[in-house]
Each structure stands twice: as structure tokens, then as C-alpha cells.
Amino acid sequence: MKGWTGRFLRVNLSEQSTSVQEYEPSLARAFLGGRGFAIKILWDELRAGTAPLSPENILVFMAGPLTGLPVPSSGKLVVAAKSPLTSGYGDGNLGSRAAVMLRRAGYDGIIIKGASDKPVYLYIENEKVEFLNADDLWGMSTFDTEKKLSETHGKDVGILCIGPAGENLVLYANVHSQEGRAGGRPGMGAVMGSKKLKAIVIRGTREIETANPEELKRLGEEGYEEIKKKPNYDFWRRQGTMATVEWSQENSVLPTFNFREGEFENADKIGGYAMEKIKVLQRGCPYCNMICGNVVEDAEGKRVELDYENVAMLGSDIGLGDLKKISVLNRLADEYGIDTISVGNAIGFAMEASEKKLLKEKIEWGDFDAAKTLLEDIVFKRNDIGRLLANGVKYAAEKLGNNSKDWAMQVKGLEISAYDCHFAPAMALSFGTSPIGAHHKDAWVIAWEVQVGRESYTREKVAKVIELQRIRGGVFECLTACRLPWIELGFELDWYPKFLKAATGMEFTFDELYRIADRIYTLIRAFWIREFRGRWGREMDIPPARWFKEPLTKGRYKGKTLDLEKYNQMLSWYYEMRGWDERGVPTKKALKDLGLENIITELEKIITLK
Amino acid sequence: MRSTETRKVCVKLLGYIAEMLGFRNRELNIGKGLRVRELLKGVNVDEKRIIVLINGKPANMDSILRGGEYVVIMPVVGGG
């Protein structure tokens, strides 16, 4: 095989053993890489009902056929496992030198089983794999861990690690790299912590073999040039995703006060222009010329990388309008290795619960000191409220009762990312049907929806959600490359089959790529159903009641809510277009059409398929 | 029907479009009327990736401004 290394590294932490698997080329053709490989392995090898924080859970890191090659923004990988937060399929991507190093070491992925009884980290150098003692790293922040590990192993390694949140099994702890690159929102860091795996250090010194290296180099150079010529390239380099604060405010989708409102009175103090005033540095992922990591100095004089999601969730959503203070919360979340979106949600939820007198603690909107304390309560689970919120807002709402589930802003247990959907039905459907729970990475349809009109609930909108899921959640998550050149700058999709051809020697049409994406979505859906058994139902795909029942009270869209009946109509169309039945369960025909007939027998042990 | 010859619109520009035209918010005279496209004359924008809202409703580059409108022109950018 060319383009793919054709090899996975298998690691058993209980036995401290490793092996190399040469996988079948047919796997690459059917699942491409990244997320595709991840779900295929989890479906095939994870016993249904496995406790997510037990040694039996499987943690996978997967790259794809473009990872680490000299084409735009290819320094990404996917981390996946059964999620302790949602009990379903969980994954996330992050940009890291480790992605490049993994491939140069000769692997497309690492599959980790078992658990160590003492803290360890893995050191991988091509064929050599070592289990090293991590006693002195345990308890360290992600920043310090990386610093220490690069002192030990040199600067030319790739590092993935967890912070105290992962060690303490906070259910939305994630995996970190390079001071601020993070992935695996649904608790991939907690899974790593449960295995007592503090870090993975990779040094790869080989060439990644490709079908046509000259052509790939030429195409890559052209691609980078093309990106630089895009009209918003310069501005993107200045503000990156931070420009979205102003955009969301203008469109009334900036989450404010735990998604009660879509406009925040201090939006201009936390947006891209405010960020530019305190920016000290810019950095990015490997092989990227868009480098969107804007590093600022926070209120405590320390450095942190900001982006839109973090700032909205730790800013407007908790009523905090001071960017330097938001930056402190962002940095702490990164140092502790906890997901910024979920922890922002958790703090917002607590503020609202406090206001409604469901909590004895007094935590007011916009109270920075209280938010900071709460964040640490959660990371260290050092009191009742910390322990409550460390399990996510769905769990917290179940404990608090009093209809708090209506405003626990999550879908399938994963907290919603930073777009308010009171008046954005397609975006609501996107959150509803995202295969890991509410996240924007799959179908970020909001911009398109603003363009075509917000009011309507149409088949066209549903089709657009699916199209975006195919491209973003399917193709980019498998390649694995960053989607931002395409979505932010308009770098045309046609480049990618060309890159793939030069890398692998194989032709991929978009029809074929979308079929792969549909196969992956359907297999992920099957995974959820297998885990949830009788508890699965279409309510799993419906966002929280707040958006349906509590109208916006401010701004130009005052009075707007989602319409539940019409949302359900869109959801039915969604199922129909995907070949799933009214329960959201794939039909036998859909499974056969996608080449997944071999899972029918297993699924039928749990649920009758139509 | 308006009789005045100096009609005005409020224009708000977001992202790189604001940088290219050199303002973020402005009240503009539009003479007797103007196509949105003319507001962007001479600047390099990617038309397929521009969102135009007039009084909060979706519009496009060919929409005609007649005075009194609030126009927002923004790129398809995001925290995508």
C-alpha cells in the first residue's frame, strides 16, 4: 500500500506488550482512515456494555492517508473510545506533531487496550516501543508534562498527554498537545487516565511512502499558494476563529447566559478586535499555513491560545465580558486538560441553578472568581458541586431534578458547542444528529442557514446537514486533514481527491467518498444502538427543551423558539434520507447498500430491524 | 414612494470585508438606489462566500437598496 503505512501499533497496557498489525488494504478502501478506522475497530473489538473507564475499553489514535504529508493542514489525528460521558461512540481530532510522527514511525494508528496499575507513558521510536514510568509526571499540567517530556526526549518528538482532569476521571477531560491543541471532548482524556496512561511520545524518522511523491509535492505547493491567494487569508491570520464572536452576535447565535439568549451586551469586548489588542504570538498545527492559534496574555500574565468556541463558552455563555479573564479560564482548562466547551456549559448550568436556588452555593453570572474556583472544584472533584459537575450537565440535571434537564444544554450527554439555535432549525438538527453528541464539527450548517433563511424547516435544509456531515464528519475526519482551509477560506474540495490520488495511487470520486462517510455514520449509529439496547429512541436526537419552550427575550429575534413538531418532521426526513427507520435505526436495506450486511445479525440480537 | 434624492442606508460589514472597505459601520448615501454589488465595487471578495442580509432577511449581491435599509454583508466564516 502507498499513502497508508498499512500498519497499526497494538498496545496492551495490562501486560505491557505490543505488536504490529498489518491490516488488509480493503479496510483502507472501505473506511479511509481516522474516524473510519476508529469506529470499525471499536465496533469489531469492543464488547457491548463495556464500562468506559474499565481496562476493557479501547482507546484508539488514528491518522489517515493524508496525515503528515506535505499538503495543506494535514497534521491532525483522531482519538476515539467508548465515551464515559455519553456511553456512546466518542471521538475528536487534534492537530499535533504527534500525528506526523506517528506516520513517520510507520503507523496509521495506535490501538490501546488494558490498563496499567501505575502511571506510565509510551515512548515510540519507529519499531521501538517502551513503557516508561510516569510517577513524576502524574499530577502535572499538560503544559508542564510536555515541557518535561521534551527535555527528556528532545524537541523533535510529538507528544499527546492528559492533565489532572484526565487523571481524576472528569468525564469531559480531553487529550492535549502543544499547549492548547485539544481533542476528544467526550472524555477521551478520562479514558486515557483510567488506563493510567499519562502521555504518548513519538519520534518517527522514516519517509511516509506515497504513490507519486513528486506530484504530491507539486500539488501541495500549489495548494498552499492557492490558500494564500484567498481574499480572507490575511484577515484569517489576524483573527482566526475569533472573528466569529462578532459574526455570531450579529446573527443572534452567540450563546449567552447558558443558551438563554443569542446576543451578549459585551460581545465587542470579547471578539476578534479585542483579542488583537492582547495578542502576543501566533502558532498552529503542523503543515498548516493558516496557523489559527492566537496566543494572548491573560489577566494573570500567562500565555494562552484563544479561539471562538472557548471564548463564547467561557465568556458570553457564563456572562463574563472581560477577555483577559476569559483567557485565564481558557488557560486553566488547557493546563488541566479539560474540555473548554463542556466546562463552560457546566459553569453556566451551575450559575443558572444557583439563580434558581437549586444549589446552595451562590454563583452569579459573570463572576470570574466563582467561575475559576468552580473550574478547579470540577477538575479536582474536591467538593460536592465539583463532583456533580464533573459528570457533565446531563448527569447534574438528573441529580438536581426540577426540570433542570430542560436547560442542561446537551444532546446525547455531550454539551452543546457555541451556537445558539432558538432560531436556527438546521443547526439544531446538526447538533441533534451529530454522531458524538452535540458538537459543531460534523455539520456546521449555521452560515449556510443564515444565507438561505432561518425561518423554514425544509427538506433542503436536512439534505444540507447530511451533505456537510459527509464532507466534514466523513471525509475530513478520515483523511485526516483540517477542514478549515475549505470552510473558512474556500479552498476547493476538488483538491482532496487529487491529493489522495498522488498519495495512494487510487482514484476516489466524491460519490465514493460520500458512501464511505455514510457507511461510517451508519456504523457509528449501530454502535450507539448496541450500547443503549432498549433505551435507544429518537428522543436521543432532540436538543434540549429550552430552545423549544423558552423564547429569546432580547435582540432582533426576540420571541423566537424552535418548533418541536417541525423539528420532528425534519428529523424524520433526516432518517429517511439516511435509510434509517422512524426510531433512527438503520434499516436492513441501508446496511446492505453500504456494505454493512455483516453487522445485521449482531444488531438483530438487540433490536428488530426493518 | 420617497421623493428625497439623497437616500441613505446603514451598512455593517464583518470580517475581512470590513478591512477591505475600511469601515465596519457606516451610513451611506445611495443616490436613487443601488445594487448591493456596487457597494463592494473594486474589492476582491469571493461572491459565492458572501452573506447579505437586508433588514435581517436573506438577500444577495443583486438585491437593490432603495433607502432606509439596514444591510449586513459578511463572509461565510466561522468558528467552523
Ligand code: SF4
Ligand atoms: S487551520 Fe488552525 S486548526 Fe486547522 S490545521 Fe491550521 S492551525 Fe490547525
